[in-house]
Amino acid sequence: MPEPPTLVRRGRLLRIGAAVAVLLALVGYVVMQYVFGGKAEPRCEVVSGDGDGASYEFSAEQAENAATVAAVGTSRGMPERAVTIALATALQESGLRNIGHGDRDSLGLFQQRPSQGWGDEKQIMDPAYSAARFYAHLDKVPGYSRLPLTVAAQRVQRSGYPQAYAKHEPDAALLAAALTGRAPATLSCEGREPVEPGDPAEVRAALVRDFGRDVAPKGDGRTVTVPVTATTGTAGGGAGRHGWELAHWAVAQASALGIERVSYAGREWRVGDSGKEWHKPGKAGEKGTDETGAGAGDGAGEVRIVTGQ
Structure with missing residues (x-):
């Protein structure tokens, strides 16, 4: 016995509605891929500095x-x-x-x-x-x-x-x-290529907001530099620990503030190509420091934060 016309039309409308919903979901996915490069929400990871595999x-x-x-x-x-x-x-x-x-x-x-x-x-x-x-x-x-x-x-x-x-x-x-900087180079993020240029003034304001005015960030174009001293930051931690505290803070804030690159103590994090890792730039003849920031190489006394263009 054939189905009544009303039921046939209702079934057809339901199928059309389902198809439209799938199409809209697909369009939304494609837009997210295009805008965010396949990463709708960048992820971050912290690993143990004790080598026990915890993360x-x-x-x-x-x-x-x-x-x-x-x-x-x-x-x-x-x-x-x-x-x-x-x-x-x-x-x-x-x-x-x-x-x-x-x-x-x-x-x-x-x-x-x-x-x-x-x-x-x-x-x-x-x-x-x-x-x-x-x-x-x-x-x-x-x-x-x-x-x-x-x-x-x-x-x-x-x-x-x-x-x-x-x-x-x-x-x-x-x-x-x-x-707090005790475990160097242990926090990293995928980051996100900035859709709009980052604002160094916003980075400096956020540093002062979180660390207080003693942090004294300086600006030079797209770059914010933060002097590393033993007199600020984690109590009794020393300059190297304070440096990693600042560097990890910058990576954690990268997506919100449009930060493209962070470097300290001979290590660098960069959005995109470095992904969720800290690397040694490894330029020929470059003076380095150890991971605590205790060495005397270039940049040993500052954290460098570069905003995206």
């Missing part, structure tokens, strides 16, 4: 926020353990994403609540501000660096699920080692 892969957005959290901590003189606690907390609370929603009026990386005195909505949605507030509270916890991470984080957050922070500790520790 953690995350997004460019997460890298940007993690770098800010770490820089705010070290600029306040907080130790690496404090940075690990902060990063593990942000991983649990927001997945290291600056989200504008949460339980009740919770907001931002640490899901801080305006109604509980953490600041107003605009302030809490500023990653540098929210990180500074977290560290200010953590610093008041007696002996926090010797406490289990879950206990230290809970003393600040008052979470309903305090044990949840523990699962993020290994990844947070890898991030903290790289972003």
Whole structure:
């Protein structure tokens, strides 16, 4: 018995609708490939500096926020353990994403609540501000660096699920080692060829925002140079550690700020051709430094950040 005309038309419309949906999805995919070179969302990776094979892969957005959290901590003189606690907390609370929603009026990386005195909505949605507030509270916890991470984080957050922070500790520790500069050349990103030229002024402003005015970045055309000294950055870490802290920060911010190349201590990261690795440029006759930045070669006393054209 033949189907009624109405059902035939309905079936035909459903097939046409499905075909259109597939076509639109294909067009969207092609556009993303064209605009972003096949990388809709660049990925980053941090590896262990201890040679044990541990690693953690995350997004460019997460890298940007993690770098800010770490820089705010070290600029306040907080130790690496404090940075690990902060990063593990942000991983649990927001997945290291600056989200504008949460339980009740919770907001931002640490899901801080305006109604509980953490600041107003605009302030809490500023990653540098929210990180500074977290560290200010953590610093008041007696002996926090010797406490289990879950206990230290809970003393600040008052979470309903305090044990949840523990699962993020290994990844947070890898991030903290790289972003405080203790583990050289261990954080890298795929990056993205800038669609628009990067703005060196924005790079300098972001450095001051996260590290404070003592960081003193200088500009020369597309290049931002940051002097490396032992008197700023990670407390007691020395110049080499501070240099890698700055260099890793720049790579983590590359997609957001249109950064094309970062070099320090005889190593270079470059968007596109270097991918997720640091390389030694290896020019004939070039003076080098060791990976700590302790040598006397060209550029040993500065991190060079080059924005895209």
